[in-house]
Amino acid sequence: xVRAGVVGTQLPTSGLDIFGDLRKMNKRQLYYQxxxxxxxxxxxxxxxxxxxxxxGSESPIVVVLSGSMEPAFHRGDLLFLTNFREDPIRAGEIVxxxxxxxxxxxxxxxxxxxxxxxxxxxxxxxxxxxxxxDRGLYKEGQNWLEKKDVVGRARGFLPYVGMVxxxxxxxxxxxxxxxxxxxxxxxxxRES
Amino acid sequence: MAAAGQGGRSGGGGGGSGAGGGYSSGTGSGRSGLxxxxxxxxxxxxxxxxxxxxxxxxxxDSAKKVLLExxxxxxxxxxxxxxxxxxxxxxxxxxxxxxxxxMHPFPESKPVLALCVISSYFVMMGILTIxxxxxxxxxxxxxxxKDPTGMDPDDIWQLSSSLKRFDDQYTLKxxxxxxxxxxxxEAEFTRSIAKFFDHSGTLxxxxxxxxxxxxxxxxxxxxxxx
Numbered sequence: 001x002v003r004a005g006v007v008g009t010q011l012p013t014s015g016l017d018i019f020g021d022l023r024k025m026n027k028r029q030l031y032y033q034x035x036x037x038x039x040x041x042x043x044x045x046x047x048x049x050x051x052x053x054x055x056g057s058e059s060p061i062v063v064v065l066s067g068s069m070e071p072a073f074h075r076g077d078l079l080f081l082t083n084f085r086e087d088p089i090r091a092g093e094i095v096x097x098x099x100x101x102x103x104x105x106x107x108x109x110x111x112x113x114x115x116x117x118x119x120x121x122x123x124x125x126x127x128x129x130x131x132x133x134d135r136g137l138y139k140e141g142q143n144w145l146e147k148k149d150v151v152g153r154a155r156g157f158l159p160y161v162g163m164v165x166x167x168x169x170x171x172x173x174x175x176x177x178x179x180x181x182x183x184x185x186x187x188x189x190r191e192s
Numbered sequence: 193m194a195a196a197g198q199g200g201r202s203g204g205g206g207g208g209s210g211a212g213g214g215y216s217s218g219t220g221s222g223r224s225g226l227x228x229x230x231x232x233x234x235x236x237x238x239x240x241x242x243x244x245x246x247x248x249x250x251x252x253d254s255a256k257k258v259l260l261e262x263x264x265x266x267x268x269x270x271x272x273x274x275x276x277x278x279x280x281x282x283x284x285x286x287x288x289x290x291x292x293x294x295m296h297p298f299p300e301s302k303p304v305l306a307l308c309v310i311s312s313y314f315v316m317m318g319i320l321t322i323x324x325x326x327x328x329x330x331x332x333x334x335x336x337x338k339d340p341t342g343m344d345p346d347d348i349w350q351l352s353s354s355l356k357r358f359d360d361q362y363t364l365k366x367x368x369x370x371x372x373x374x375x376x377x378e379a380e381f382t383r384s385i386a387k388f389f390d391h392s393g394t395l396x397x398x399x400x401x402x403x404x405x406x407x408x409x410x411x412x413x414x415x416x417x418x
Contacts, residue, residue: 020244022238024253028272035279042286049289053306058297158259190249 012159021190029190031043037186040124057083057152062096063162068127069094073107076163089113089147091122094154098126100139105151114144120149241393247385248355251362252397255351256406258334260349265335265349271328282316289313330354345371349408360384364404368411381411 022030039090051060063078072094073079089095092111096105108125109135115121122144126133136145168175237254239246259265333351350367367382381403386401 020239021249028269028276032272032276033281035276035283038283039279042283042313043317045290046286049293050314192247 019186020186022188033187033190036191037183040186045097054084055080055152056085057081059096059099059105059151062107062151063104063165065104066127068129069107069109069130072128073157074159076160076166078158078162079107079154080156080158082122082155083150087153088115089123089150089153091123095125096151096154097149098151099137099149100142103181106134106137107154204269208326234376236397237395239393239395241389241391244355244359247389248353250363251355251364251385251388252351252353252399253401254395254397255364257354258401259333259335259349259351259357259408262401263337263408265337268334268336268348269335275320275323275328278316278320282313282320285312285316347371353390355385360386362388364402364407366407366411376413379405379407 006077025033048173051120052058055058060081062081064075064081067075076138079096089110093162094107094109096107098105106125107128108127110123112124113121114123123146124133124135124144140144168178237250239250241247256267260267329352331350331352334348334350335349335351337349338346348369348371350369351364352367353362353364355362360383362385363380364380365383367376367378369376383403388395390396
């Protein structure tokens with residue numbers, strides 16, 4: 001009986017004390033725990049920003065959300081994009097673009113290109129699996145896309161990996177719960 | 193609640209808690225009430241004996257406590273502060289990059305981002321890695337012994353330890369750097385962690401503390417002979 005309670009706030013049945021590590025720390029170690037968490041978040045952020053700078057695209061990794069590009073890309077595939085200004089856009093290439101006024105980018109293939117001598121282009125896109133071209137998706141009165149609408153050109157892909165992102169967006173509570181658990185683990189556990 | 197826990201422990205704990213009680217009587221009296229109840233500094237350390245990092249942390253902490261409380265050395269936070277500063281500066285760069293990018297959306301923020309991200313953040317990470325590998329080198333305590341006569345150079349004691357993953361051999365190394373002669377002497381011991389923990393995961397100070405003292409005295413007496 002007397003051995004049961006060593007620390008006041010243990011859970012009675014399991015003896016689990018999640019704040020146990022924190023309690024034995026002095027101020028510096030507590031600050032280091034917070035810093036550790038901040039460093040992990042900063043590293044992820046800096047890698048993402050670094051990719052943005054390297055590829056020149058504002059969203060270098062995107063997930064295919066619909067089946068309009070089958071059999072090339074399926075829903076849930078991960079795409080790697082680059083957006084270098086020197087690369088010309090030619091018919092047959094797969095581009096990711098944003099329509100003005102909408103924030104979800106679309107992944108389709110370029111089918112027609114008009115190019116001026118100074119490099120300005122207008123192009124038309126169509127999904128491989130669609131019956132008609134994308135004019136129905138563009139803004140009212142817009143018939144062609146321009147270079148400024150391009151988010152990037154697809155350079156590589158990973159199949160199925162993006163399903164995780166789709167699941168997390170469909171069930172946001174799952175995403176927040178996962179992030180909360182991971183955050184709590186980093187904050188409460190002391191690293192050696 | 194803490195008082196009831198204390199009473200129960202001292203009644204039934206036996207040898208281990210006797211040593212813990214000895215330490216707590218000197219240092220526990222001056223703290224504020226709330227902090228007292230929350231901090232468990234002076235209660236016997238009980239951890240999951242199968243968790244390697246918890247075992248190493250508790251052995252390191254107890255070695256630290258012995259040196260600081262029994263021999264009354266003063267802890268020097270220089271190494272730890274260095275690491276904290278490097279980390280804080282890196283996070284600062286990351287925050288600057290984030291705010292700048294938010295205010296001037298890409299691509300105008302490209303040069304600033306390139307500067308903050310690549311040259312600063314990852315460079316700081318590199319510096320941090322070099323710092324922890326070469327300067328800190330698994331040292332977890334730097335303590336000074338103030339010279340009682342007031343002559344400037346303090347003697348420095350450094351503790352470092354290692355415990356390999358899934359291994360039970362714990363190595364503790366004590367380094368003595370004399371303030372006057374700048375000479376460095378070190379002593380270490382390697383023991384199985386099973387010698388210091390009982391089956392429930394409680395650290396038995398009665399078995400651990402003499403080892404530390406022996407290590408310390410072996411370095412201290414050499415100095416006296418010289």
